[in-house]
Amino acid sequence: AQSVTQPDIHITVSEGASLELRCNYSYGATPYLFWYVQSPGQGLQLLLKYFSGDTLVQGIKGFEAEFKRSQSSFNLRKPSVHWSDAAEYFCAVGAPGGATNKLIFGTGTLLAVQP
Amino acid sequence: DVKVTQSSRYLVKRTGEKVFLECVQDMDHENMFWYRQDPGLGLRLIYFSYDVKMKEKGDIPEGYSVSREKKERFSLILESASTNQTSMYLCASTASSGNTIYFGEGSWLTVV
Numbered sequence: 001a002q003s004v005t006q007p008d009i010h011i012t013v014s015e016g017a018s019l020e021l022r023c024n025y026s027y028g029a030t031p032y033l034f035w036y037v038q039s040p041g042q043g044l045q046l047l048l049k050y051f052s053g054d055t056l057v058q059g060i061k062g063f064e065a066e067f068k069r070s071q072s073s074f075n076l077r078k079p080s081v082h083w084s085d086a087a088e089y090f091c092a093v094g095a096p097g098g099a100t101n102k103l104i105f106g107t108g109t110l111l112a113v114q115p
Numbered sequence: 116d117v118k119v120t121q122s123s124r125y126l127v128k129r130t131g132e133k134v135f136l137e138c139v140q141d142m143d144h145e146n147m148f149w150y151r152q153d154p155g156l157g158l159r160l161i162y163f164s165y166d167v168k169m170k171e172k173g174d175i176p177e178g179y180s181v182s183r184e185k186k187e188r189f190s191l192i193l194e195s196a197s198t199n200q201t202s203m204y205l206c207a208s209t210a211s212s213g214n215t216i217y218f219g220e221g222s223w224l225t226v227v
Contacts, residue, residue: 036218041221041223042220042221043119043219045218046217049215102160102163105150105157105158106157107157
């Protein structure tokens with residue numbers, strides 16, 4: 001069965017420090033991969049996505065993610081975290097060419113940023 | 116920019132009430148979704164629709180129904196609200212040819 005695992009429920013980093021949020025997936029083939037961010041009381045905003053090609057993808061707000069097929073991972077990174085990055089982050093997988101484009105989400109990682 | 120609008124951001128309803136959550140998108144998307152978000156559980160798909168008057172069950176459809184009479188509008192219905200349906204509900208849409216899902220800002224429902 002398809003699944004997404006975000007092993008870290010909460011992460012706290014200092015402002016200016018680097019960040020890596022982990023995401024592992026279980027899927028029969030190479031899926032489409034997404035990272036979304038959710039600020040408190042808001043909907044989900046797309047940070048970046050991977051469909052094919054270059055395994056290092058750049059997103060908005062200075063985020064990037066790397067697809068590693070051998071590890072079934074799609075970790076999100078940022079070299080220097082800002083206080084405004086405090087939010088909840090969701091990794092998601094989708095079926096390539098799926099007629100209904102459903103996504104399966106991880107349970108989220110809540111990021112806190114210390115001054 | 117794609118706009119997915121959930122008209123009711125915060126609702127408080129009584130047990131047994133019928134509840135309607137409305138969602139409208141302005142990008143002529145074929146596919147629309149309703150998710151439920153709970154702490155520690157992430158987002159779970161309730162129902163989705165890939166065309167007007169078409170619907171399919173997601174992972175947790177029990178206690179919910181949906182309506183899609185117009186392409187831009189997708190309604191989630193709680194026929195008889197229960198306290199375990201207290202949650203945040205997120206509507207989303209995507210084009211059938213696309214793979215990026217766009218979300219509304221969410222509707223917080225409290226059932227007392």
